[in-house]
């Protein structure tokens with residue numbers, strides 16, 4: 229058990245800097261998910277914590293001890309790799325115990341730990357198989373087992389589920405979460421799947437091009453994204469962005485062709501000027517014609533059963549010409565493509581972002 | 591479509607059969623000649639066996655020195671095989687997994703030796719083998735160390751380093767051990783090993799040599815077996831080098847032994863004996879191929895993942 233502190237960490241490969249100063253404090257026992265698009269530096273950050281990648285500047289401390297110069301094996305961490313990285317010529321038992329044997333633990337201790345891990349992960353039947361005789365999900369479990377037997381201060385996961393099919397991914401997601409509740413070890417989990425991020429994390433680190441753009445609890449980030457980037461990345465389908473004009477007192481906005489929408493209680497910090505309004509698809513409803521803030525012409529309808537996604541173009545002077553908009557309506561709603569819909573926007577949940585820098589301004 | 595495939599099948603089988611006949615003909619003929627009675631016409635062409643095969647084989651076997659020669663060949667072939675595999679595994683490991691200064695230089699040096707087979711570098715190799723310490727002697731001469739030592743000792747000093755590898759197993763084996771081909775083969779194999787495996791081992795606490803012995807080596811066994819077959823035959827079939835480096839009959843190899851039974855100007859040809867000896871000389875490589883063929887094919891077809 230340990231906390232992990234990342235203090236102003238930079239990473240460069242030659243002349244190209246890929247991590248531009250990240251600082252995060254990860255509490256003991258916390259499950260933190262690092263999420264971001266491909267190439268934003270998630271793996272690099274994780275690998276620096278693991279000690280597989282040198283830190284260009286800044287410090288990483290595990291349990292209060294700066295580990296910049298400490299070998300991976302002495303950092304008291306365990307890592308689960310995306311492709312599992314099981315030793316192909318060893319049996320499951322040998323794979324899991326390899327590290328323990330190198331540490332010269334007694335035979336009994338090794339056997340004890342193996343048995344316990346095998347029970348937790350339901351691997352007892354498979355201990356004598358080679359990795360190639362296992363299914364993807366079973367391999368995944370062995371990789372987890374190899375981490376568990378080490379009894380590390382922190383678990384590091386680099387996209388451990390991305391090689392599994394959708395169903396298995398959901399199942400393993402729950403298992404990892406359950407495991408975390410049982411073991412209570414600090415876990416740092418890298419993914420680019422935002423459903424994994426939202427459901428597993430105690431806290432999320434949203435990364436963008438080498439910086440930690442926002443750190444916080446998943447729902448806090450969902451409800452109050454710090455930037456247009458985060459707002460667009462978290463939530464599916466993605467948030468709609470519309471150009472808008474903020475009134476002089478900052479209490480209301482004019483959307484593209486709409487009337488004045490009062491921002492109930494979350495007015496802009498500064499009045500006047502143009503901004504970007506962010507509206508989540510689920511915060512738009514179909515309404516009676518007289519209440520409508522906007523009209524869209526539906527271009528595509530995706531019925532999902534639990535809810536219905538409507539893609540449409542903002543109507544302008546009766547013609548569908550404006551920007552695209554996605555709307556999420558609860559339940560089954562029968563709408564035809566080409567239909568014009570009057571829409572009402574949930575005023576309490578309009579996010580405003582600086583038009584240029586993308587930072588939140590309300 | 592089916593008709594065409596049918597024809598294509600026939601064509602490939604035809605090519606295969608012709609090729610097999612071409613390859614097998616000399617072997618068949620060697621067996622035929624080896625079964626002829628003593629004193630048969632040497633320029634006659636025989637097609638059917640003569641019924642004296644085992645008698646001739648026994649004679650060849652009992653001929654003086656053949657057992658010794660087979661033994662020498664065995665030592666040399668095994669030595670070359672083991673040495674080559676060991677050296678090239680290690681050098682491939684170094685080139686693939688370590689970032690050291692002059693890494694690319696080392697890589698290219700090895701690569702260049704690909705173009706220099708034994709025959710090309712045979713004269714300098716022989717000189718070194720005649721006195722393995724010659725390079726050190728050259729350095730000593732160059733630096734005038736003799737004079738310095740003489741001055742220190744107060745009397746004349748003569749330094750003569752000599753370590754001859756002639757007529758020794760070391761001399762037979764050592765110069766053939768460096769192998770660019772095998773190094774490349776293993777490098778290629780190591781490159782296909784996922785990087786995460788190395789990282790997982792690091793986290794598990796394995797140092798470089800542990801990683802090498804406990805993970806890379808066991809993973810390479812099939813390629814090693816495949817290579818061993820090729821290298822054993824290579825070592826066994828060496829002719830020029832053993833011819834140069836050995837002078838004592840005690841140290842000759844069987845390939846040279848076979849060559850020595852060829853007719854010279856002042857001796858009668860005994861083709862049946864020559865062929866019988868040749869057949870005996872091919873048996874060990876055949877045995878090795880049969881023994882390792884399962885792994886050999888596996889190593890060539892699928893590097894076990």
Ligand SMILES: Nc1ncnc2c1ncn2[C@@H]1O[C@H](COP(=O)(O)OP(=O)(O)OP(=O)(O)O)[C@@H](O)[C@H]1O
Pocket residue numbers: 241246264265266267268269270271272273420
């Ligand atoms: N060895 C390297 N040399 C140079 N640049 C590198 C190296 N490794 C990674 N990078 C760069 O660093 C950046 C971050 O890479 P990283 O692997 O951390 O991305 P990621 O967020 O994990 O992406 P993904 O989701 O695709 O795994 C990328 O732009 C990548 O090109």
Ligand SMILES: [Mg+2]
Pocket residue numbers: 270271272
């Ligand atoms: Mg990655």
